[in-house]
Amino acid sequence: MRTLISQLEQFPRTCLIEQATPIQRLVALEQILGLEVRGIRLFAKRDDFMALGGGGNKLRKLEFLLGAALHDGIEHVITVGGLQSNHARLTAAACASLGLPCELVLSRAVAKEGEEYEHSGNVLLDELFGARVHISPDGISALHSAERRAAQLEKAGHKVKVIPTGGSTALGCLGYVRAAQEIAEQEQALALQFTRVFTANGSSGTHAGLSAGFAALGRGASLVKSYAVLADASTAQRQTLDLSHHVQTLLGLPADIEAHDIEVDGNYLGKGYGLPTPEMLNALRLMARHQGLLLDPVYSGKAFAGLIADLQSDRYVRGDNLLFVMTGGTPGLFAYRDALQDA
Numbered sequence: 001m002r003t004l005i006s007q008l009e010q011f012p013r014t015c016l017i018e019q020a021t022p023i024q025r026l027v028a029l030e031q032i033l034g035l036e037v038r039g040i041r042l043f044a045k046r047d048d049f050m051a052l053g054g055g056g057n058k059l060r061k062l063e064f065l066l067g068a069a070l071h072d073g074i075e076h077v078i079t080v081g082g083l084q085s086n087h088a089r090l091t092a093a094a095c096a097s098l099g100l101p102c103e104l105v106l107s108r109a110v111a112k113e114g115e116e117y118e119h120s121g122n123v124l125l126d127e128l129f130g131a132r133v134h135i136s137p138d139g140i141s142a143l144h145s146a147e148r149r150a151a152q153l154e155k156a157g158h159k160v161k162v163i164p165t166g167g168s169t170a171l172g173c174l175g176y177v178r179a180a181q182e183i184a185e186q187e188q189a190l191a192l193q194f195t196r197v198f199t200a201n202g203s204s205g206t207h208a209g210l211s212a213g214f215a216a217l218g219r220g221a222s223l224v225k226s227y228a229v230l231a232d233a234s235t236a237q238r239q240t241l242d243l244s245h246h247v248q249t250l251l252g253l254p255a256d257i258e259a260h261d262i263e264v265d266g267n268y269l270g271k272g273y274g275l276p277t278p279e280m281l282n283a284l285r286l287m288a289r290h291q292g293l294l295l296d297p298v299y300s301g302k303a304f305a306g307l308i309a310d311l312q313s314d315r316y317v318r319g320d321n322l323l324f325v326m327t328g329g330t331p332g333l334f335a336y337r338d339a340l341q342d343a
């Protein structure tokens with residue numbers, strides 16, 4: 001554990017998360033899902049519970065991404081995402097807290113429209129946090145537009161950093177290597193070890209970072225399982241594996257995670273990114289009504305739907321301690337009012 005901590009300390013990090021996020025046992029859900037009698041315990045890592053900007057998994061990546069940017073004397077940050085991007089919202093909030101001007105290039109990546117989707121939820125907050133929002137024209141990638149805008153600003157003499165989708169570069173993933181370390185410390189305090197850790201897989205950084213982190217801690221990359229919500233399972237699996245190797249290399253470790261150690265389940269994506277499924281709506285309600293906690297419609301709702309289905313199989317057994325990473329995204333609920341009310 002010591003060596004991983006000192007490896008991480010070589011990288012500049014700006015503190016955006018004040019303390020370790022809580023790990024909470026989901027006792028009511030254990031009963032409802034019949035886990036109690038089977039001797040399986042279910043926990044949530046509350047990465048939705050952070051003080052800045054509404055919280056969420058992107059803040060962990062931004063600690064390293066913006067830490068490096070400040071270290072390099074960056075004066076202007078640009079990032080990209082869909083209209084309801086949590087990453088864009090948290091980049092705007094983090095930049096506000098650091099006094100860095102922030103611009104967002106958002107694209108209509110989801111086949112969804114309506115007043116709420118276009119103007120409420122995350123988009124509303126982006127502007128509240130003072131970010132300048134551009135909508136990428138259809139047919140032009142947001143990253144391409146962002147780079148064009150960066151070139152303009154650079155020509156005017158500014159030092160600009162463009163952060164790619166979801167902050168999922170190897171450097172950003174260090175946030176989830178650090179989270180693996182944090183979870184291992186919390187295990188000691190709880191006097192237990194998690195036997196599997198679950199997360200949503202969008203731009204793959206959360207899975208890749210956790211897997212690289214647990215591998216470095218001697219627990220194995222396969223401790224983590226994810227549910228794809230953006231790409232199909234095989235694309236997401238390949239992307240996660242590649243990214244995990246880049247993270248290992250960045251840490252000065254051999255890139256030795258094997259393909260079979262990265263499990264990505266694509267069965268809960270439904271018709272595509274950001275499109276609601278009945279299983280997601282059911283998972284969201286179950287968590288809300290029995291635990292009083294909020295999942296989001298795009299990521300954690302679909303991932304938790306997958307976990308619920310897995311828990312109905314005999315994959316997990318007596319003595320298992322399962323940890324679901326709640327990754328945030330609450331503002332997205334307001335953009336999906338129609339889906340939530342129809343159901």
Ligand SMILES: *Cc1c(COP(=O)(O)O)cnc(C)c1O
Nearest residue numbers: 086202203204205206299327329
């Ligand atoms: C981005 C996001 C994820 C997925 O994380 P990746 O590192 O992109 O795979 C999960 N949940 C929420 C709420 C997110 O915003």
